Amino acid sequence: MSQANRNPDVLESLLLRHQHNPNRLLQILIALQETRSWIDPASIDLLAERLNLPRARIEGVIGFYSFLHDKPVGQYRLLFSDNITDRMLGNQDLLEYLCNKLWLERGHVSEDGLASVDTTSCTGLCDQGPAMLANGWAIPNLSRERLDRIAELVLAKTPVPQWPPELFAIADNIRRADILLANTLQSGDALRAVIARGSTPDTEAAANARSWREANLPAALGPLATLEEIKRSNLRGRGGAGFTTGLKWEACRNAPGEQRYVVCNADEGEPGTFKDRVLLTTQADLLFEGMTICAWTINASGCNTHGFLYLRGEYRHLLEPLNAVLESRRAANLLGNNILGQAGFDFDIEIHLGAGAYVCGEESALIESLEGKRGIPRNRPPYPVTHGYLQRPTTVNNVETFCAAALIAQQGGDWYRSIGTAKSAGTKLLSVSGDCARPGIYEYPFGVTVRQVLEDCGAENSLAVQISGPSGVCIGANEFDRRIGFEDLATAGAFMVFDESRDMFEVARNFAHFFAHESCGFCTPCRVGTAMLKATMDKIAAGHGTQYDLREIEQLDRVLNQSAHCGLGHTACNPTLDTLKRFRPTYERRLKSLDFEPAFDLDGALAAARRMTGRDDAGAHLKTELQA
Amino acid sequence: MTDTFQLDGEDIPFSPGQTVLQAALSAGHYIPHLCYHPEFKPHGSCKVCTIKIGGRTAASCTLPAQAGLEIESDTEEMNALRRTLVQMLFAEGNHFCPSCEKSGNCALQALGADLGVMTAGFRHFYPDRPVDASHPDILLDFNRCILCELCVRASCEVDEKCVFALSGRGITKHLVVNAASGQLVDTNIALTDKAMQVCPVGVILKKRVGFAVPIGERRYDQRPISQQALDDAPRPASGSGHCGGCEA
Numbered sequence: 001m002s003q004a005n006r007n008p009d010v011l012e013s014l015l016l017r018h019q020h021n022p023n024r025l026l027q028i029l030i031a032l033q034e035t036r037s038w039i040d041p042a043s044i045d046l047l048a049e050r051l052n053l054p055r056a057r058i059e060g061v062i063g064f065y066s067f068l069h070d071k072p073v074g075q076y077r078l079l080f081s082d083n084i085t086d087r088m089l090g091n092q093d094l095l096e097y098l099c100n101k102l103w104l105e106r107g108h109v110s111e112d113g114l115a116s117v118d119t120t121s122c123t124g125l126c127d128q129g130p131a132m133l134a135n136g137w138a139i140p141n142l143s144r145e146r147l148d149r150i151a152e153l154v155l156a157k158t159p160v161p162q163w164p165p166e167l168f169a170i171a172d173n174i175r176r177a178d179i180l181l182a183n184t185l186q187s188g189d190a191l192r193a194v195i196a197r198g199s200t201p202d203t204e205a206a207a208n209a210r211s212w213r214e215a216n217l218p219a220a221l222g223p224l225a226t227l228e229e230i231k232r233s234n235l236r237g238r239g240g241a242g243f244t245t246g247l248k249w250e251a252c253r254n255a256p257g258e259q260r261y262v263v264c265n266a267d268e269g270e271p272g273t274f275k276d277r278v279l280l281t282t283q284a285d286l287l288f289e290g291m292t293i294c295a296w297t298i299n300a301s302g303c304n305t306h307g308f309l310y311l312r313g314e315y316r317h318l319l320e321p322l323n324a325v326l327e328s329r330r331a332a333n334l335l336g337n338n339i340l341g342q343a344g345f346d347f348d349i350e351i352h353l354g355a356g357a358y359v360c361g362e363e364s365a366l367i368e369s370l371e372g373k374r375g376i377p378r379n380r381p382p383y384p385v386t387h388g389y390l391q392r393p394t395t396v397n398n399v400e401t402f403c404a405a406a407l408i409a410q411q412g413g414d415w416y417r418s419i420g421t422a423k424s425a426g427t428k429l430l431s432v433s434g435d436c437a438r439p440g441i442y443e444y445p446f447g448v449t450v451r452q453v454l455e456d457c458g459a460e461n462s463l464a465v466q467i468s469g470p471s472g473v474c475i476g477a478n479e480f481d482r483r484i485g486f487e488d489l490a491t492a493g494a495f496m497v498f499d500e501s502r503d504m505f506e507v508a509r510n511f512a513h514f515f516a517h518e519s520c521g522f523c524t525p526c527r528v529g530t531a532m533l534k535a536t537m538d539k540i541a542a543g544h545g546t547q548y549d550l551r552e553i554e555q556l557d558r559v560l561n562q563s564a565h566c567g568l569g570h571t572a573c574n575p576t577l578d579t580l581k582r583f584r585p586t587y588e589r590r591l592k593s594l595d596f597e598p599a600f601d602l603d604g605a606l607a608a609a610r611r612m613t614g615r616d617d618a619g620a621h622l623k624t625e626l627q628a
Numbered sequence: 629m630t631d632t633f634q635l636d637g638e639d640i641p642f643s644p645g646q647t648v649l650q651a652a653l654s655a656g657h658y659i660p661h662l663c664y665h666p667e668f669k670p671h672g673s674c675k676v677c678t679i680k681i682g683g684r685t686a687a688s689c690t691l692p693a694q695a696g697l698e699i700e701s702d703t704e705e706m707n708a709l710r711r712t713l714v715q716m717l718f719a720e721g722n723h724f725c726p727s728c729e730k731s732g733n734c735a736l737q738a739l740g741a742d743l744g745v746m747t748a749g750f751r752h753f754y755p756d757r758p759v760d761a762s763h764p765d766i767l768l769d770f771n772r773c774i775l776c777e778l779c780v781r782a783s784c785e786v787d788e789k790c791v792f793a794l795s796g797r798g799i800t801k802h803l804v805v806n807a808a809s810g811q812l813v814d815t816n817i818a819l820t821d822k823a824m825q826v827c828p829v830g831v832i833l834k835k836r837v838g839f840a841v842p843i844g845e846r847r848y849d850q851r852p853i854s855q856q857a858l859d860d861a862p863r864p865a866s867g868s869g870h871c872g873g874c875e876a
Binding site for chain 1: 670672673674675676678685687690692709712713716717719720750751753774775784790791792793794795796797798799800801804805806807808
């Protein structure tokens with residue numbers, strides 16, 4: 001309580017930097033927490049007063065995002081990434097190891113308030129796991145040796161920014177580069193091509209006379225020519241849904257309204273996906289160029305356009321490098337006012353951070369989050385292209401989509417559509433992880449077979465591949481000739497490989513826990529259904545499952561598919577049903593033959609009493625079949 | 629001539645801006661619903677009003693009415709879905725109807741009865757949700773909360789007090805009150821607030837007036853919710869859709 005009083009100026013200067021704008025609440029909270037590890041009640045009171053928000057609303061925002069805390073979580077918050085790939089690399093043992101080193105219990109702050117250790121959803125380092133976040137900063141390749149080092153630093157109370165940089169060294173692991181990753185464009189090349197394409201004597205005259213935006217039809221031909229190329233390219237969104245990019249841009253361009261927004265969705269939360277991490281590291285310039293081209297294209301006459309990059313909190317380490325790229329683009333007049341000398345072509349981009357909420361990858365939830373609110377997907381229609389950020393026309397695209405758009409703007413739609421397959425133009429970045437010799441990023445033209453990818457990444461004795469993460473599809477060995485593309489296996493990029501030593505039930509159970517943890521809780525079916533699925537998978541894992549439970553899973557899937565509010569709920573049962581269909585024996589060998597078995601575990605109910613009495617001998621347990 | 633859409637084979641007229649559920653209720657056709665309240669902007673969270681349209685499903689409370697839509701609502705498939713959703717709500721909270729003073733006046737209970745819900749059908753969660761009895765005149769029993777947000781909306785949009793908000797997410801989502809202490813007594817709620825009147829279940833209760841109406845004469849003893857809802861349907865909105873009291 002006294003913390004805010006001790007340095008209220010931190011909060012005041014934050015408020016000033018964000019113009020006392022309640023839409024910046026989330027950004028203010030994130031920045032505030034970086035200075036003190038949690039948000040204390042006095043700060044909430046002060047924020048409520050200064051932003052004219054009910055304090056309960058601020059509490060609600062803190063309570064929504066898993067990286068924000070209104071209770072102390074220790075000076076050091078150590079979160080192990082808990083994707084199935086981290087588990088396969090032994091993160092559970094490592095977590096226990098660190099807890100012992102620090103003398104604390106998982107999920108509880110140490111007695112002296114120094115540290116807490118827990119798990120978090122996939123942090124996007126599956127190619128170099130197991131991974132963790134130390135006060136939000138990503139550390140890959142965990143091992144006992146590295147954890148010894150980390151424990152020493154924590155016990156010595158060394159601030160995280162002063163930890164040795166090699167702990168935070170993250171590799172790109174680009175294994176196969178194609179047109180995107182191997183592009184040789186220089187900063188501004190694509191933008192100049194766009195402007196040149198639209199430049200006719202008429203538009204030149206119009207631009208010289210007043211501004212290109214105010215001019216009549218001929219001047220508008222510039223953006224339209226680029227829109228035509230994007231449409232001709234058949235580019236489809238790379239975030240998973242695959243909506244045609246040109247149509248989205250056109251709808252946004254045609255939407256009424258003077259202020260419009262270009263938003264890049266870099267909230268790469270789908271477990272097993274890390275291609276955006278690599279694009280943001282190696283292709284940031286191209287990405288921002290794609291966003292600028294989008295702004296140019298959707299900018300109808302007399303409009304202002306502003307850009308946001310929504311960066312997932314797990315990629316906090318990329319914030320400063322990305323801001324540096326933005327600065328250099330401003331210096332080169334590729335952002336700012338009158339870009340590249342085009343009178344009235346004003347556009348800039350700012351970066352907003354997320355704070356640990358997978359659902360914010362859904363575009364309307366992302367917009368809510370950009371507005372500083374709980375990330376709840378909106379009712380649609382209306383769609384973001386007409387009613388997005390602050391109810392204004394907004395184009396939201398994935399990182400990879402903007403990068404591809406920049407390539408198309410420079411080299412043309414026909415060039416792009418000649419690559420890939422009939423319905424899936426261009427290339428796709430795959431984030432390959434799991435049981436293979438060479439995990440990392442592989443860029444292929446669409447149409448590549450799963451078998452080819454497995455061969456290239458050095459996967460042997462593969463049992464299954466989870467395509468596009470938990471919300472995608474799990475395929476078995478007899479389907480490895482299927483192809484990556486919208487015609488067959490549509491994907492946002494995750495490609496997790498499981499070999500014959502793996503238990504696909506445990507894979508599905510990990511994903512069920514993920515969905516339950518990440519459900520926003522807005523709609524009944526997803527809020528309750530994902531929690532029920534998780535409980536049922538745990539019941540089966542504990543040896544209490546029956547045929548009845550398998551039928552219940554199918555019922556939950558039906559309800560979620562028919563009535564969930566967004567894609568999270570629609571797909572939450574997919575991993576379970578996919579594995580149930582393809583690997584049913586791994587479920588059935590866990591089942592009891594009974595038709596029904598209650599979930600209540602008598603012996604489990606005594607666990608608290610055992611902990612209190614410090615007993616764990618046979619006499620402190622009820623005899624159950626599990627022990628037999 | 630007004631535009632119409634079809635609901636279970638019958639023509640339903642609608643006016644511009646109405647959703648399917650609003651138009652249906654105005655025309656005297658019932659679609660089961662729970663988080664929708666005729667005086668507030670449709671919310672779309674309980675999903676009980678889900679209907680089928682062209683082989684797909686959608687929440688009818690937020691689906692804009694359009695001429696020519698062909699909607700199926702009163703089918704065994706949709707009613708089975710609604711039953712399951714109501715069962716999920718019963719399993720999620722702690723609902724002890726026989727001892728609840730809202731019994732007979734509770735929309736969740738009435739909806740369950742109307743849809744033929746006999747048991748929760750799922751394992752109960754038995755969540756730990758302490759009551760807030762801090763206020764001298766008002767009891768908050770969170771055990772019964774179905775997270776419809778009607779109190780949040782009423783307090784913000786009508787009372788302009790924002791006494792309630794939601795925190796947490798997923799199955800840990802819960803109602804919070806607007807006070808540093810977290811207690812209702814430290815808010816400016818009043819018995820006359822709209823927020824006192826909108827709870828469809830028994831969370832927000834006036835103290836010392838429970839069980840005043842004998843069994844047999846309570847709201848849903850007299851008529852099932854499917855009929856009651858039609859009388860309630862066409863009403864001017866009291867909620868503005870946004871808060872006049874804060875920047876939210």
